[in-house]
Amino acid sequence: xxxxxxxxxxxxxxxxxxxxxxxxxxxxxxxxxxxxxxxxxxxxxxxxxxxxxxxxxxxxxxxxxxxxxxxxxxxxxxxxxxxxxxxxxxxxxxxxxxxxxxxxxxxxxxxxxxxxxxxxxxxxxxxxxxxxxxxxxxxxxxxxxxxxxxxxxxxxxxxxxxxxxxxxxxxxxxxxxxxxxxxxxxxxxxxxxxxxxxxxxxxxxxxxxxxxxxxxxxxxxxxxxxxxxxxxxxxxxxxxxxxxxxxxxxxxxxxxxxxxxxxxxxxxxxxxxxxxxxxxxxxxxxxxxxxxxxxxxxxxxxxxxxxxxxxxxxxxxxxxxxxxxxxxxxxxxxxxxxxxxxxxxxxxxxxxxxxxxxxxxx
DNA sequence: AACCTCGACAACCGCAGCCGC
DNA sequence: CGCGGCTGCGGTTGTCGAGGT
Numbered sequence: 001x002x003x004x005x006x007x008x009x010x011x012x013x014x015x016x017x018x019x020x021x022x023x024x025x026x027x028x029x030x031x032x033x034x035x036x037x038x039x040x041x042x043x044x045x046x047x048x049x050x051x052x053x054x055x056x057x058x059x060x061x062x063x064x065x066x067x068x069x070x071x072x073x074x075x076x077x078x079x080x081x082x083x084x085x086x087x088x089x090x091x092x093x094x095x096x097x098x099x100x101x102x103x104x105x106x107x108x109x110x111x112x113x114x115x116x117x118x119x120x121x122x123x124x125x126x127x128x129x130x131x132x133x134x135x136x137x138x139x140x141x142x143x144x145x146x147x148x149x150x151x152x153x154x155x156x157x158x159x160x161x162x163x164x165x166x167x168x169x170x171x172x173x174x175x176x177x178x179x180x181x182x183x184x185x186x187x188x189x190x191x192x193x194x195x196x197x198x199x200x201x202x203x204x205x206x207x208x209x210x211x212x213x214x215x216x217x218x219x220x221x222x223x224x225x226x227x228x229x230x231x232x233x234x235x236x237x238x239x240x241x242x243x244x245x246x247x248x249x250x251x252x253x254x255x256x257x258x259x260x261x262x263x264x265x266x267x268x269x270x271x272x273x274x275x276x277x278x279x280x281x282x283x284x285x286x287x288x289x290x291x292x293x294x295x296x297x298x299x300x301x302x303x304x305x306x307x308x309x310x311x312x313x314x315x316x317x318x319x320x321x322x323x324x325x326x327x328x329x330x331x332x333x334x335x336x337x338x339x340x341x342x343x344x345x346x347x348x349x350x351x352x353x354x355x356x357x358x359x360x361x362x
Numbered sequence: 363a364a365c366c367t368c369g370a371c372a373a374c375c376g377c378a379g380c381c382g383c
Numbered sequence: 384c385g386c387g388g389c390t391g392c393g394g395t396t397g398t399c400g401a402g403g404t
Contacts, residue, residue, distance in 0.1 A: 016372070016398070038389070054390075055373065090392060101392070106371055 013047045017056055021046055025053055026061050059102045066098025070107055078104060079112060083126040 013021075028044035034057065037050035046053060059065075070078070074096055081092045089101035089108075096104065108123075116123040 014374075036389080051375095051390085052373075058391095059372075087393065102372080105393075110370055 012041075012049050012052075014052070017060075021048070022056070022061055025057060029057060029061075055102075059100045062100075064098055065100065070099075070111075074099065075107075075112060078108060079116075079126075082108065082112075082123075086124075 017025075024044050024046055028040065032043070034040055034054070037054040040046075040050055040053050041048045044053075048056075077095060078092060081095060085091050087105075089105045093099055093101040093104050113123040116126075120128050122128070
């Protein structure tokens with residue numbers, strides 16, 4: 001219908017607001033309320049269009065606006081809400097008192113989005129991105145850092161707790177992976193000699209990423225395709241085992257560290273096209289009790305990210321609840337940006353190899 | 363010291379929906 | 384019911400300062 005411009009552009013100022021303009025706007029709104037934004041600038045003696053005034057008031061001058069950096073709880077809430085609502089910034093802002101949609105949008109684009117990408121998560125779909133991931137990174141350090149790790153159950157120290165079939169499957173995967181390595185066991189051992197500290201970390205394969213990086217950088221990078229094929233083989237065998245294991249379709253190691261249950265688990269599920277079995281690499285936030293469990297789940301056959309909140313499998317109710325304080329490295333207002341990065345990449349449990357340039361995907 | 367790059371965030375633009383006339 | 388104005392919303396751009404070269 002040929003929309004008229006929001007205001008007469010002639011003679012109206014644009015760009016950053018001066019303190020004098022801010023004061024005029026604040027004084028006027030406090031005395032009269034904003035009323036009609038269209039007529040406000042004239043009444044307040046401002047050479048601005050009403051739209052500009054409304055934006056300035058709503059995003060900056062409003063008295064109930066909370067300034068300063070976002071807390072971890074706020075950030076967590078934003079991520080959860082965004083995974084459900086998408087770019088509904090105003091709706092998200094309604095759940096964060098004192099924060100504006102513009103502020104949240106900016107924070108998302110400059111902080112959270114990049115962090116998710118760095119962690120291998122598509123910020124739009126909140127699912128892992130195969131094109132960014134090297135699945136082998138999850139197990140690589142184990143393969144390369146410990147000559148005895150061909151026995152994964154030994155690596156995990158869990159023989160008495162874990163279904164031996166699961167251990168055999170993990171061994172299969174590791175063997176498959178290892179067969180693609182160009183270097184020999186001797187090289188691995190030499191490597192180990194050069195990094196004796198790793199022998200003290202039986203759980204090194206499931207250490208948070210920031211603890212793995214130094215060793216990873218010295219490994220021969222594996223192609224994602226090869227690791228995907230290996231993983232497909234692994235899943236195929238997993239399916240067979242699970243089919244023959246009807247009494248328990250869920251092999252869950254949660255009990256191993258049940259004392260460290262967390263309020264929120266952010267689980268990354270790898271699913272195969274040929275099976276509904278999902279392998280979760282789940283990281284607890286205490287940095288010391290990472291877990292692996294295989295679960296038989298119905299549903300998607302694609303890569304998926306499941307956010308389980310209080311056992312509510314991504315229910316809207318839990319997402320929309322006001323976040324409560326949780327014991328994380330992020331709670332402290334003293335948490336540094338690095339700590340936030342480390343934490344986030346930990347619970348998302350993905351790591352983009354440095355050699356991959358993800359800028360092109362951003 | 364000058365220049366460049368990049369991150370952060372304020373502000374603008376244009377579209378869509380709502381509502382009153 | 385349709386038109387036009389107003390507001391809200393989301394995407395994008397502009398500006399500025401800090402840090403690096």
